[in-house]
Amino acid sequence: LVILLDSKAQQTELEWISYPPNGWEEISGLDENYTPIRTYQVCQVMEPNQNNWLRTNWIEKGNAQRIFVELKFTLRDCNSLPGVVGTCKETFNLYYQETDSEVGRSLRENQYVKIDTIAADESFTQGDLGERKMKLNTEVRIIGPLSRRGFYLAFQDVGACIALVSVKVYYKKCWSIIENLATFPDTVTGSEFSSLVEVEGACVSDAEEEADNSPKMHCSAEGEWLVPIGKCICKAGFHQKGDASPSQVSEVIKEKVQQRSIQLSWQEPQQPNGVITEYEIKYYEKDQKDRVYSTVRSKSTSATVNNLKPSTAYVFQIRAFTEAGYGTFGPRLEITTQEEATAAIVSSEQNPVIIIAVVAVAGTIILVFMVFGFIIGRRYALAGPIGLSAPVSLLKFPGTKTYIDPETYEDPNRAVHQFAKELDASCIKIERVIGAGEFGEVCSGRLKLPGKRDMSVAIKTLKVGYTEKQRRDFLCEASVMGQFDHPNVVHLEGVVTRGKPVMIVIEYMENGSLDGFLRKHDGQFTVIQLVGMLRGIAAGMRYLSDMGYVHRDLAARNILVNSNLVCKVSDFGLSRVIDDDPEAVYTTTGGKIPVRWTAPEAIQYRKFTSASDVWSYGVVMWEVMSYGERPYWDMSNQDVIKAIEEGYRLPAPMDCPPGLHQLMLDCWQKDRAERPKFDQIVSILDKMIRNPNTLKTPVGTCTRPISPLLDQSTPDFTAFRSVGEWLEAIKMERYRDNFTAAGYGSLESVARMSIEDVMSLGITLVGHQKKIMSSIQTMRAQMLHLHGTGVQV
Numbered sequence: 001l002v003i004l005l006d007s008k009a010q011q012t013e014l015e016w017i018s019y020p021p022n023g024w025e026e027i028s029g030l031d032e033n034y035t036p037i038r039t040y041q042v043c044q045v046m047e048p049n050q051n052n053w054l055r056t057n058w059i060e061k062g063n064a065q066r067i068f069v070e071l072k073f074t075l076r077d078c079n080s081l082p083g084v085v086g087t088c089k090e091t092f093n094l095y096y097q098e099t100d101s102e103v104g105r106s107l108r109e110n111q112y113v114k115i116d117t118i119a120a121d122e123s124f125t126q127g128d129l130g131e132r133k134m135k136l137n138t139e140v141r142i143i144g145p146l147s148r149r150g151f152y153l154a155f156q157d158v159g160a161c162i163a164l165v166s167v168k169v170y171y172k173k174c175w176s177i178i179e180n181l182a183t184f185p186d187t188v189t190g191s192e193f194s195s196l197v198e199v200e201g202a203c204v205s206d207a208e209e210e211a212d213n214s215p216k217m218h219c220s221a222e223g224e225w226l227v228p229i230g231k232c233i234c235k236a237g238f239h240q241k242g243d244a245s246p247s248q249v250s251e252v253i254k255e256k257v258q259q260r261s262i263q264l265s266w267q268e269p270q271q272p273n274g275v276i277t278e279y280e281i282k283y284y285e286k287d288q289k290d291r292v293y294s295t296v297r298s299k300s301t302s303a304t305v306n307n308l309k310p311s312t313a314y315v316f317q318i319r320a321f322t323e324a325g326y327g328t329f330g331p332r333l334e335i336t337t338q339e340e341a342t343a344a345i346v347s348s349e350q351n352p353v354i355i356i357a358v359v360a361v362a363g364t365i366i367l368v369f370m371v372f373g374f375i376i377g378r379r380y381a382l383a384g385p386i387g388l389s390a391p392v393s394l395l396k397f398p399g400t401k402t403y404i405d406p407e408t409y410e411d412p413n414r415a416v417h418q419f420a421k422e423l424d425a426s427c428i429k430i431e432r433v434i435g436a437g438e439f440g441e442v443c444s445g446r447l448k449l450p451g452k453r454d455m456s457v458a459i460k461t462l463k464v465g466y467t468e469k470q471r472r473d474f475l476c477e478a479s480v481m482g483q484f485d486h487p488n489v490v491h492l493e494g495v496v497t498r499g500k501p502v503m504i505v506i507e508y509m510e511n512g513s514l515d516g517f518l519r520k521h522d523g524q525f526t527v528i529q530l531v532g533m534l535r536g537i538a539a540g541m542r543y544l545s546d547m548g549y550v551h552r553d554l555a556a557r558n559i560l561v562n563s564n565l566v567c568k569v570s571d572f573g574l575s576r577v578i579d580d581d582p583e584a585v586y587t588t589t590g591g592k593i594p595v596r597w598t599a600p601e602a603i604q605y606r607k608f609t610s611a612s613d614v615w616s617y618g619v620v621m622w623e624v625m626s627y628g629e630r631p632y633w634d635m636s637n638q639d640v641i642k643a644i645e646e647g648y649r650l651p652a653p654m655d656c657p658p659g660l661h662q663l664m665l666d667c668w669q670k671d672r673a674e675r676p677k678f679d680q681i682v683s684i685l686d687k688m689i690r691n692p693n694t695l696k697t698p699v700g701t702c703t704r705p706i707s708p709l710l711d712q713s714t715p716d717f718t719a720f721r722s723v724g725e726w727l728e729a730i731k732m733e734r735y736r737d738n739f740t741a742a743g744y745g746s747l748e749s750v751a752r753m754s755i756e757d758v759m760s761l762g763i764t765l766v767g768h769q770k771k772i773m774s775s776i777q778t779m780r781a782q783m784l785h786l787h788g789t790g791v792q793v
């Protein structure tokens with residue numbers, strides 16, 4: 001192997017060219033063995049349309065035709081990054097450009113030839129509870145035949161989170177040997193994968209070619225000598241003494257074994273067959289798949305091999321060199337370097353952020369702590385692209401901005417313009433009124449920005465005759481919304497403050513609020529669709545909580561739905577004032593609170609946190625799974641507070657998979673520390689979506705216990721006097737005639753119905769079939785439970 005470039009061996013800056021400047025960045029780090037290395041990293045996963053290039057320095061190729069490029073890198077799983085759906089990628093592209101000389105430091109994309117798209121090879125796994133393990137990937141690509149004197153390699157990132165840990169470029173050659181009394185020179189392998197290079201041997205001194213049988217050997221693409229043909233024979237009067245060149249170096253002694261170096265010494269071969277001028281020490285890592293050899297030369301009978309990895313087994317072989325050429329290698333000697341046992345502290349010069357990697361080895365237990373990511377004063381503990389399994393970490397995970405309360409600005413106008421774009425009123429066309437907001441009408445319309453396609457928007461207007469405080473409070477929502485950029489958070493297009501009416505322009509959400517949307521489409525979605533909506537809301541909330549924003553009024557009415565059924569969190573009034581929510585009522589502790597959605601600690605002593613948002617999220621889950629049913633039905637707010645305090649919780653909505661109800665109950669843990677975090681909720685839902693079997697609720701079984709809360713609130717089916725009354729209670733009165741026509745006149749006869757019976761009535765909507773069937777099952781259970789009346793099916 002002849003190494004042309006080894007980024008890891010370089011301790012100084014690599015100084016490759018990176019373009020644009022906010023793309024690839026050279027960062028110092030430690031490799032998985034805590035050896036200092038130079039890496040290139042990029043992680044522009046939040047912004048769309050990334051095109052970040054990195055080009056190596058010029059690599060002179062020598063005689064090589066077939067070049068191997070070995071890349072070691074880590075790549076972060078997009079799922080492990082909040083708020084990157086749609087923009088985050090998991091591959092990068094490798095290119096090369098052949099030239100006869102260096103071509104300056106400009107980077108022109110069209111000059112590069114693509115080698116391959118590189119993807120991580122089972123690199124990232126994400127544990128159930130969000131712990132991340134990432135492995136170092138090794139990918140080797142071959143380029144050639146190459147015809148120019150040298151080349152550049154280039155890496156194109158299109159929006160992934162990558163750390164390029166090592167780039168090694170090499171070619172293979174067959175090392176000079178003496179065989180059949182002939183010397184064969186160092187030979188570079190051929191350009192094609194299968195080609196053998198034929199090499200003529202030169203007879204050693206006092207030997208000559210056999211007539212018509214000149215010595216030849218073949219150098220394989222893998223750098224091995226194969227197929228010897230012909231030979232040299234001793235000239236008249238000479239005869240071969242033992243092995244014609246130096247004999248093996250067989251007695252090798254380990255002088256000193258350290259963490260990163262090994263010192264060896266050896267005896268001169270028994271038959272030097274000349275004056276030994278040099279020794280060659282060849283070694284490789286024992287466990288490495290594609291055995292990459294390195295060599296060290298020494299003029300004496302000892303040598304120190306440096307730059308080794310700790311706790312790693314290496315295999316060494318030594319051969320001697322005389323005027324006649326190299327002898328054969330001696331036996332393999334395996335030596336393992338010492339274990340690492342120090343604490344390493346690394347700081348990066350490129351970044352104000354400091355990574356502290358403390359590596360403590362106690363026996364076989366290695367504890368790695370990483371503390372990094374102080375962005376705008378807020379600690380953000382995210383594993384870097386290499387993850388916790390290795391101490392190189394990415395310092396600059398973007399998108400972890402911290403939410404800034406606009407109220408902290410003395411001048412509210414400055415806050416608006418800090419976070420929201422001022423739009424020219426002439427770009428906005430109001431079309432119709434779609435709703436009423438607290439400060440004025442909400443309209444739909446079009447926004448046409450110069451150089452962009454026109455788009456549908458919602459326009460919130462501030463009614464005429466507003467006070468200064470109303471104007472400030474109205475624009476406050478824009479100052480909050482403008483700080484967010486996530487596919488599950490409603491996007492602010494801009495504001496109009498220098499004209500009348502004052503407007504806030506938001507992306508248009510065709511299907512309006514989630515609660516109304518679900519009520520309108522009662523029973524029409526599959527469980528997977530519903531869980532998909534919940535996943536989106538959880539991802540939006542994960543993003544908001546990562547930014548340190550506490551919503552305080554998370555409810556289905558404050559989620560908007562677009563035409564693709566994507567749910568987005570909205571309603572960002574001043575987070576501590578929920579005045580505009582009609583659900584909010586004054587509590588004894590002061591302030592208005594939407595009781596049914598709010599965690600007990602927030603009701604009792606106004607402890608609003610992301611954990612109280614998780615409670616509300618559980619209620620949203622319940623609203624979604626029950627198609628917009630009102631939580632706790634018509635119970636009074638006081639009764640709700642009392643029931644929750646006594647430990648009662650909402651029962652599973654009809655047809656709700658038990659796993660989802662369990663997640664709701666987890667969100668409603670009294671102790672807020674026990675509730676799941678939003679990132680855990682996202683991964684639990686993702687897992688359910690990936691394994692839809694976990695979401696199946698077998699029709700025809702009823703395992704739901706009848707809790708006191710359920711007794712209070714679920715209609716007592718045994719109390720209905722007629723089928724019509726029952727259908728009305730479950731909002732299915734539209735099927736009254738179907739029941740009558742099929743002869744189901746009494747509730748007793750209804751209670752005996754099977755799913756097939758329900759279907760045979762001509763009820764085609766699966767959601768309605770399920771709703772009716774589920775209600776029948778509850779009725780059956782209640783008859784058994786309350787009256788001891790067994791129903792035979």
Ligand code: AMP
Binds near residue numbers: 436457510
């Ligand atoms: P709000 O003042 O935010 O509660 O808005 C009042 C009503 O206007 C909502 O209930 C929605 O029905 C509608 N609305 C608000 N924002 C949008 C939007 N971005 N797209 C579509 N409808 C919206």
